[in-house]
Amino acid sequence: MTVSAGQSLSRLDPEPIPRRDVLGLFALWSMASALLFATGGMLRLPKAAVLPSPAKRFRTVLPATLQPGEAFVPPGRAVALFRDAEGTYAISTVCTHLGCIVRPTADGFECPCHGSRFARDGDVTRGPAPRALSWLAVSLRGDTIVVDEEATVPAGTKVTA
Template identity: 65%
Template sequence: MNERSRLAPEPMPRRDFLGLSAMTSALVALLFAGIGMMRLPKAAVLPSPSRRFRVQLPESLADGEAYVPPGRAVAFYRRGDTVYAMSTICTHLGCVVRPTASGFDCPCHGSRFGPDGAVLKGPAPKALPWLQVRAIGRNAYVVDEGRTVPSGTVVQA
């Protein structure tokens, strides 16, 4: 009935076919299990605290002088009867920059920013972002570190 020798290879022996499909399905299962597990470390809800806070500017704050509320990475400035705020987190690698007379200096990798947050020197790829400020009266303001506004945006004091 069967002319072929028992040792000659068949085109696709049934055993190989079954084995191959079993292997493939196992690999596919492993792949999807892996993808499923990779999903776990990416948090669906971020545990970060709210980045909105209220600040009371000191009465004595002079024009062009920076006020950084304790424990925050935001610098407030008064210019005439307007107020604006900038993030003091370096756009390079996230160190907190220090306000100086001529702008901001980053202690980590030497970036320097002008008084308007523009990059003057160093590896920072972007200007320091300006932040949305809302005046709520009596020299008090609400700022959201998560909301940036175009450079130069000020609010009336």
């Protein structure tokens, strides 16, 4: 940029911007946007497209002696299964607050981490949990039960054979 004596230096002045300035600004801004674009592209990498977690669908068999209202927790799964006169249902035992595993108790569930309590149908009764425990999709194939931990269903959905 050429500056002659008496001419103001500020770009804020309402004088027409010399052509060389326009080109210079254009170069700077295109470099800045290219950098921004490249950074965005690099940040795209850490966002996993495929989640490497184990399969969320599993089969299990309820013990014959399971009483209505009594929870059955299949080994290695964060799910509580119930069976009563209306049918079979599954409630996730992952706390909706911060992801701890809740414990089935006589009158519902309790979370060991921050003291959230849930009713037998998963509704929050105490503590910081923002949502009720999720009910999970269940299907029956004879005695075998297939539970899908990824598919939630409305609370109260019970399945009969």
